[in-house]
Amino acid sequence: MRDKSLDDYKPDVTLDSHSEAGSAPTSGSCGKKCSSRPWCNSFVYSFQSSVCELHSLVFHSQVSKNASDGMATFTTHIDWCRREEGFTYDRVTGLCWKLMEERRKWLEANASCTAQGSSLITLDTTAKKDIVIRSMAVNPDSANTIYIGASRPVDMWDTAWPDGQHDFHWVTGQRLDTIVDREFWAEWEPNNHQLIQNVIGLRNNQDGGYLLDDMPGGYLRQYICEKRLP
Numbered sequence: 001m002r003d004k005s006l007d008d009y010k011p012d013v014t015l016d017s018h019s020e021a022g023s024a025p026t027s028g029s030c031g032k033k034c035s036s037r038p039w040c041n042s043f044v045y046s047f048q049s050s051v052c053e054l055h056s057l058v059f060h061s062q063v064s065k066n067a068s069d070g071m072a073t074f075t076t077h078i079d080w081c082r083r084e085e086g087f088t089y090d091r092v093t094g095l096c097w098k099l100m101e102e103r104r105k106w107l108e109a110n111a112s113c114t115a116q117g118s119s120l121i122t123l124d125t126t127a128k129k130d131i132v133i134r135s136m137a138v139n140p141d142s143a144n145t146i147y148i149g150a151s152r153p154v155d156m157w158d159t160a161w162p163d164g165q166h167d168f169h170w171v172t173g174q175r176l177d178t179i180v181d182r183e184f185w186a187e188w189e190p191n192n193h194q195l196i197q198n199v200i201g202l203r204n205n206q207d208g209g210y211l212l213d214d215m216p217g218g219y220l221r222q223y224i225c226e227k228r229l230p
């Protein structure tokens with residue numbers, strides 16, 4: 001039997017071999033059915049009976065409480081990451097992000113994200129870098145450089161940093177280790193060219209896709225906002 005607490009939540013739609021014209025749903029087709037319905041936030045699939053349940057409810061726990069009966073709960077879209085506002089949700093990492101097509105200076109870009117309940121994106125894990133960089137690469141209209149949420153301390157922007165020196169922090173406060181994930185940086189970066197490169201962006205290297213680069217914050221550039229779980 002299913003977990004009693006899960007049983008309290010009736011699905012909005014139940015799909016089985018009868019409703020699917022004799023073809024039993026798979027976990028994959030169940031997920032696709034959910035993704036294609038704007039109201040569907042979670043799906044529950046039984047690997048034993050091949051029944052697919054679509055829920056408008058959000059299950060923040062993505063794993064079934066009772067795996068022994070073959071039921072698994074999946075969340076496909078959760079309400080703090082709103083697709084209708086243009087955000088994209090990655091179920092694996094929980095990343096909720098949006099590429100802003102308009103161009104702003106870095107400080108104004110971050111303020112614009114804040115006004116939408118988000119901030120400039122922090123690519124502070126390899127998984128997040130992978131998702132964002134690969135997504136940018138498959139979109140041919142992506143701009144050449146895009147601001148993300150890392151900078152030198154803002155009160156130090158007028159200070160001429162010695163060439164090559166860096167003290168980058170993510171907008172969430174953590175110091176950015178430029179040694180870790182070296183493969184995500186463009187060659188020779190960060191280089192603090194002309195001693196005014198106070199922020200970090202994604203730069204399209206054409207051959208190598210998008211890579212990290214330090215750059216001036218005063219250019220007008222597209223930017224990426226990230227919404228974090230409240």
Ligand SMILES: [Ca+2]
Pocket residue numbers: 189190191192193197213214215
């Ligand atoms: Ca640079």
